[in-house]
Amino acid sequence: MDTGSAAPLLHAHGGLQAGRDPAAAHDHVGQCSPEASGGATFLRTCFNGLNALSGAGLLSIPYALAEGGWLSLVLLLVVAMVCCYTGQLLQTCMGASADVRGYPDIGALAFGVKGRFAVSAFMYAELYLVPIGFLIMEGDNLDKLFPGTSLSLGAGLLFSGKHLFIVLASIMILPTTWLRNLGVLAYVSASGVLASVVLVFCVLWAAVVDGVGFQGKGTMLNVSGLPTALGLYTFCYCGHAIFPTLCNSMKKKDKFSNVLVVCFVACTLNYGSMAILGYLMYGDDVESQVTLNLPEGKLSSKLAIYTALINPFSKYALMVTPVATAIEEKLLTGNKRFVSMLIRTFIVISTVIIALTVPFFGHLMALVGSLLSVVASMLLPCICYLKIFGTARCSRPEVAVIVMIIILGSLVAACGTYSSLQKIIHEF
Structure with a gap:
């Protein structure tokens, strides 16, 4: 792209001067800026993208x-x-300026401070709500593995079932969130x-x-369920918050578009396989988490549940760290380590409270996705792209696709x- 013509836009908004914009600095830290040494290979970036x-x-x-019914598979594609x-x-927007290091920078490049705030708000809200889904998932699946478990704390306090396991999972996860250097967790995840x-x-x-x-057998099309299906489908592909960071981490950034194609094709095959298998097995009776349908006592069921439980333990901290870092940049004073741990x-406590209050995994993830x-x-991405480059520099078919x-x-x-x-409210 022609970076020269984009430079005046940067100075006009004043949003990306690294030494002058504290918001830019903490967004860079919050998104775990890539290591400057060497850069990641194509294969490693593909692996990181698939993991995201x-x-x-x-x-x-x-x-x-x-x-959504069988025909909604078209919507998944x-x-x-x-x-x-x-x-x-997003990759093209990054090419408009060498100063763009993260997603909020793209918002700042397009709309200045307001753009940075808008992108950051949606990004951090998403990063905060997804770990809540992790806790709900932990509670549901551990309750299936150990049904009837309860714990009495006296004074009428009784934790049982998935509520107990949500609390226990959060206690085990909490120490991982205190780590300032998440390099080890990144490899685990x-x-x-x-x-x-x-x-x-x-x-x-199992089948x-x-x-x-x-x-x-299922149904061909369920029109009333399409909004939920679309929300969940979109949730499956919500990796855009870290795409700019992955792009910057590459040795050859111009290859990132190929990385995206590889990642989306591979993930779609995996998601499609799971969707078809689960729906063929259980039809309209499939649970919000397919692991809850699997037969109890079988090795395949236990392996599936244990595998599903491992991921949140490694990814929870990685998801909330950008949120915590953004707060710390604003509030840290005195004993920084101690305040950081408190934050x-x-x-973690706030996510536990919400998970206990709204323990509906499918509905919550559909809300996050929608x-x-x-x-x-x-x-x-579409709005920022049109703002940065303008409709005059885009072809008519491209503008038509973006507007659509x-x-x-x-x-x-x-x-x-x-x-x-509506469904969350109905469940109460």
Whole structure:
């Protein structure tokens, strides 16, 4: 791209001067800026991208298919292609200035301070709510492994079932959030790619070997469930917050578009396989997490659940660290280490409270996907791209595609958010 013509825009907004903008500095830290030494190879960046896109969405994808029906698989492909395209738009926006290091910088490049605030708000809200889903998932699956477990603390305080396991999981996770250097956790979380493949294999094993079979016929199309399905599909591809960081980490940044294609194709095959398997096995009776349907006592079921439980322990801290770092940049005084631990402990406690209050994994993830992931993964990349480069520098077909994405994304966000909130309220 022509960086020379973009430079005046930078100075006009004044949002990306590294030495002058404290917001830019903490956004860089918050997103764990890439190591300056050498840069990552194509293969390693692909691995990191796959790890970013492979997560809790894999467990809920059969439920999403059940909500929308078999024909909604087409929408999964559409969402994948749209999110891959908007990821490439972010890469193009980064090419407009060498000062762009993270997603908030793109917002600042397009709209100045207000743009940085808007992008940061949606990004941090998404990073905060996803760990809540992790805790709910831990509680649900541990309750399936150890049914009937309870703990009495006296004075009428009794924790039982998944509420107990949510609290216990948070206690085990808490020390990992105190680590300032998450390099070790980053390597541990890389196991998420392998875990995603293992999960699909375990579900297939349960169907073929453990006798579950493929009895679920399902429905062709469920119009009323499409908003929820779209929200969950979008949640599966909500890696845009870290795409700029991954791009900057590469030795050859111009190859990042190829990385995106590889990651989205591989993840779509994995998500599609899990969706089809789970829906064929359990039909419309599939739970919000397919592991909750698996037969008790079987080795494949235990392996699937244990594999699903490992990921949150390594990824929880990585997700909340950008949020904690942003708060610390504003509040840290005196004993920085002690205050940092207090801030991170408070964040964990707050996520536990919400997880105990809204223990509906499928509905919460649909809400995150509809409200936050659609905005961060579809709308903001398109809007920022048009603002930075202008319609005059884009071809008519490109503008038409981007405008269509904005319109459809807005509809999905509105309908999906309303539907998810309605279902959460109905559950109370």
